[in-house]
Amino acid sequence: MRKLLLSAVLLMLGGAAAAQQGHDHHAMQAFTRDAQEAATATPAFAPDGSLWVVRGGPATVSVARSTDLGKSFGPAVAVNAEPMNMDWGPDSRPQILVDERGGILITFAIFKDKRFNGRVYTSRSSDGGKTFSPPAAITRDDTSQRFQSTAIAPDGRVFAAWLDKRHAAAAIAAGKDYPGAALAYAWAPRNEAGRDGAFGDTALAFDNTCECCRLGVAFTPAGTPAVLFRNVFPGSVRDHAVVTFDRDGKPGPLRRVSVDDWKIEACPHHGPSLSVSPNGTYHAAWFTDGSARQGLFYARAGGPEAAFSAPRALSSPEKQPGRPFVLSTASAVHLVWKEFDGERTRVMWQSSADDGRTWTAPVAVADTADSSDHPLLVARGGRVYLSWLTKLEGYRLMPLGGST
Numbered sequence: 001m002r003k004l005l006l007s008a009v010l011l012m013l014g015g016a017a018a019a020q021q022g023h024d025h026h027a028m029q030a031f032t033r034d035a036q037e038a039a040t041a042t043p044a045f046a047p048d049g050s051l052w053v054v055r056g057g058p059a060t061v062s063v064a065r066s067t068d069l070g071k072s073f074g075p076a077v078a079v080n081a082e083p084m085n086m087d088w089g090p091d092s093r094p095q096i097l098v099d100e101r102g103g104i105l106i107t108f109a110i111f112k113d114k115r116f117n118g119r120v121y122t123s124r125s126s127d128g129g130k131t132f133s134p135p136a137a138i139t140r141d142d143t144s145q146r147f148q149s150t151a152i153a154p155d156g157r158v159f160a161a162w163l164d165k166r167h168a169a170a171a172i173a174a175g176k177d178y179p180g181a182a183l184a185y186a187w188a189p190r191n192e193a194g195r196d197g198a199f200g201d202t203a204l205a206f207d208n209t210c211e212c213c214r215l216g217v218a219f220t221p222a223g224t225p226a227v228l229f230r231n232v233f234p235g236s237v238r239d240h241a242v243v244t245f246d247r248d249g250k251p252g253p254l255r256r257v258s259v260d261d262w263k264i265e266a267c268p269h270h271g272p273s274l275s276v277s278p279n280g281t282y283h284a285a286w287f288t289d290g291s292a293r294q295g296l297f298y299a300r301a302g303g304p305e306a307a308f309s310a311p312r313a314l315s316s317p318e319k320q321p322g323r324p325f326v327l328s329t330a331s332a333v334h335l336v337w338k339e340f341d342g343e344r345t346r347v348m349w350q351s352s353a354d355d356g357r358t359w360t361a362p363v364a365v366a367d368t369a370d371s372s373d374h375p376l377l378v379a380r381g382g383r384v385y386l387s388w389l390t391k392l393e394g395y396r397l398m399p400l401g402g403s404t
Contacts, residue, residue, distance in 0.1 A: 038055040038056060038057045038062075038389065039056055039057065039058075039088055039093075039373065040055065040056045040093035040094065040373050040374075040389065041053050041054070041055045041373055041387065041388075041389035041395050042054050042055075042093050042094060042095055042096055042376065042387075043070075043096075043376065043378045043385075043387040043397065044096045044097060044098050044378065045098070045378060045379075045380045046065075046098040046102055047098070047100055047102065048102070049380060050065055050066065050067050051065070051066040051067075051069060051070055051397065052064070052065050052066075052096055052098055052104065052129065053066070053070070053073070053096075053387075053395065054079075054094045054095065054096040054106055055076075055094070055389070055395075056086055056088075056093055056094040056108060057086065058086055058088065059083035059084060059085070059086060060078055060079075060080060060083060060084075060086075061078070061079040061080055061086070061094045061106060061108050061123075062076040062077060062078050062079065063076065063077050063079060063096065063104065063106065063125075063129055063132075064076040064077070065129055066397075069385075069397050069399075070387075070395060070396065070397030077129055077130065077131070077132065078132075079094075079106050079108070079123050079132045079135070080121075080123070080135050081134070084110045084121075084135070085110050085111045085112075086108065086109075086110055086111070087108070087109035087110055087111055087118050087146060088111075089116075089146070089147070089212060089269065090269050090374075091147060091212065091213055091214035091269050091270065091271045092109055092118075092146060092147055092214070093108075093214075093373075093374075094106060094107065094108035095107045095108070095148065095149065095150055097150055097151070097152055097158065099152060099156065099190075100156065102128055103124060103125065103126050104124065104125040104128075104129055104132075105122065105123075105124050105150065105158060106122065106123045106124070106125075106132065107120060107121065107122050107123075107138065107148050107150050107160065108120070108121055108135075108148075109121070109145065109146050109147070109148060109162075112142075112144070116146075116212075117143070117144035117165065118144055118145055118146040119137055119142060119144070119145055120137070120138040120139070120145040120146070120148045120162055121135035121136060121137055121138065122135065122136055122137075122138050122198075122199070123135045123136070138160060138162070138186065138199055138202075139164075139184070139186065139199070139202040140202075141164070141166050141202065143164070143165050143166040143168075143169045144164070144165035144166075144168075144169070144181075145162045145163065145164050145165075145184065146162065146163050146211075146212065147162055147163045147212065147213065147214050147215060147271070148160060148161070148162040148215075149161050149162070149214065149215040149216070149217040149227075150217070151217045151218070151219060151225065153219060153223055153225070154219065154223040155190065155223060156190030157187055157188060157189060157190055158187070158188040158199075159185065159186075159187055159217070159219075159225045159245075160185060160186050160187075160188070160199065161183060161184065161185045161205075161215050161217055161225075161227050162184050162185075162215070163181040163182070163183065163184070163209060163210075163211055163212070163215070164181055164182045164183070164184035164202070164204060165181045165182070165211070166182070166204075167182050167204065167207055168180070168181055168182070168211075178207075178208070179208050179232045179236065180207075180208050180209050180210050180211045180232040180267075181208075181209055181210075181211035182204045182205075182206060182207045182208070182209060183204065183205045183206045183209045183215075183227065183229055183243070184202050184203065184204050184205070185202070185203060185204075185205055185225075185227075185245075185251070186199040186200055186201070186202050186203070187199070187200050187249055188200070203250075205227075205243055205251035206231070206243065206251070206254060208231070208232045209229050209230065209231050209232060210229070210230035210231065210232055210238050210267055210268070211267055212267040212269055213229070213230045213267065213268060213269060213270060213271035213272070214271030214272075215227055215228065215229050215271060215272075216228035216229070216271070216272045216273045216274030216275075216284070217274065218274045218275050218276040218282075219276065220244065220276050220280060220304060221276070221278060221279070221280050222247065223247075224244060224245045224246060224247060224249075225244075225245045226242055226243065226244040226245070226274060226276060226282065226304070227242065227243050227245075227274070228240060228241075228242045228257070228272045228273070228274035228284055228286075229241060229242075229243075229271070229272070230268070230271060230272065230286075231254065231256075233256075235263060236263050236264065236265055237261055237262060237263050237290075238262050238263075238264055238267075238268065239256065239257070239258060239259060239260045239261070239262060239288070239290065240256070240257040240258060240260075240272050240284065240286050240288075241254045241255060241256050241257060242254075242255050242257055242274065242282065242284065243255070244304040252304070255305075255308075257272075257284050257286070257299060257308050258286075258288075258293075258297065258299060258308060258311045259292060260288040260290030260291075260292050260293055260297075260311075261290045261291045261292045262288050262289055262290035262291070263290075263291070264289075268287070268289070270287045270322065270323075271286075272284060272285060272286035272287075272324070273285045273286070273324050273325045273326045274326070275326045275327050275328040275333070276328065277328040277333065277355055277356075278328075278329075278330050279355065280302070280303050280304075281300055281301070281302055281303070281328070281355050281356060282300060282301040282302075282303070282304075282306075282308070283298070283300055283326045283328055283333055283356055284298065284299050284300070284301075284308065284326070285297070285298045285314070285324035285325070285326045285335060285337070286324065287321075287322055287323075287324065293311060293313070294317050295313055295314070295315060295316065295317040295321055296313065296314040296315050296321040296322070296324050296337055297311035297312060297313055297314060298311070298312045298314055298324075298326070298335060298356070299311050299312065300355070300356040300357075314335065314337055314348075314350075314362070315337065315339055315348065315362070319339040319340070319341065320339060320340040321337050321338065321339050321348075322337065322338050322339075323337055323338045323374040323375060324336070324337040325337070325374065325375055325376055325377050326377075327377035327378075327379060327384060328355075328356075329379055329382060329384060330382070331353070331382060332351050332352060332353050332384075332401060333351065333352040333355065333356050334349065334350075334351045334377055334384050334400060334401065335349065335350050335351070335359075336348065336349050336365075336375045336376075336377060336386060336400075337375065338372070338374070338375060343369065344367050344368065344369050345367060345368050345369075345372055346364040346366070346367040347364065347365055347366040347367070347375045347386060347388060348362045348363065348364055348365070349362065349363055349364075349365045349386070349400055350362045350363070351400070351401055365386060365398060365400065366386060366388055366396065366398060368390040368391070368392055368393055369392060370390065370391040370392045371390070371391045372388065372389065372390040372391065373388065373389040373390070375387070375388050376388070377400075378397075383399055383401075384399070384400045384401055385397050385398060385399055385400060386398045386400055
């Protein structure tokens with residue numbers, strides 16, 4: 001029964017990528033209302049308070065700016081001048097960062113072949129999004145990279161993590177078994193990410209991670225990154241783990257989040273979300289179909305060495321919950337996810353004012369009758385917003401809580 005439920009969830013949510021592809025990528029109205037040509041929309045606020053959104057279609061990545069919180073956008077600008085075979089995986093999306101000078105960094109992945117090997121590219125704009133540099137590979141290795149995630153450190157450097165198959169390819173060539181992929185990472189100097197050669201040499205943090213689930217990345221109060229990912233534990237158990245990097249930018253030990261005991265010889269395409277509060281509390285949300293528990297769950301840890309709390313269910317498996325996203329601010333922690341009742345998909349939201357110890361009752365804050373992207377959260381000052389792209393309604397940015 002759980003496997004049938006999982007299949008239904010993955011077909012419903014993963015099918016959005018195929019359903020949301022289409023036509024004119026450059027018209028302003030297409031960017032704001034018509035979701036046919038894009039599978040994903042990812043937001044970022046700039047230092048001046050404007051909203052930037054990057055959208056991924058089947059062949060093009062485009063960016064547009066809004067000065068009225070997503071009600072309208074300026075003309076969309078293509079990041080790649082020539083069509084590319086974009087990675088349409090349900091957990092893969094173009095990502096955007098805006099630094100303190102207004103520089104824009106875009107990262108995205110493409111498919112290289114029909115075996116789902118990919119390559120991650122970066123592109124940068126230093127003129128306010130008017131033009132973008134030609135896409136450059138994030139690493140010289142061309143084996144396979146997918147599911148990149150980037151974040152700006154407090155000191156202005158950019159941290160990038162992704163799933164990498166160079167060790168898997170070498171093991172297979174040698175006739176050896178190698179489950180999954182590896183967690184790779186790289187750093188770029190302040191205000192230089194995306195320029196040719198700006199990212200340093202790639203390093204691999206851990207082998208044998210799940211090969212096709214998104215990563216959760218957040219910075220600790222010490223300015224070091226933490227990455228939440230689905231790991232492959234002995235016995236093909238695909239449960240979640242977190243790694244916190246040290247002050248030298250090197251990965252620390254692997255820390256298991258929960259023993260869900262999901263034994264599966266495949267990839268769920270359903271990655272986790274991570275946020276770290278200003279006081280150092282880790283907040284993790286994830287999906288599992290393990291023998292110990294099934295559905296969506298949340299857990300917290302008091303610091304980089306603390307154990308995670310017992311998992312708290314976010315919803316009932318009968319509601320087909322999926323795609324959790326967690327974001328913490330100085331005043332609250334926010335959680336969103338999707339549920340499907342057979343006719344409509346709803347985004348559910350709940351918040352905590354005591355750092356994840358207790359929570360408000362879940363409430364539906366948006367819905368749609370057709371395919372949709374994952375729900376995302378983004379903050380400007382103390383205000384948290386839901387960012388959601390749907391086929392019928394287009395792109396929406398909705399305030400959830402906090403001060404204006």
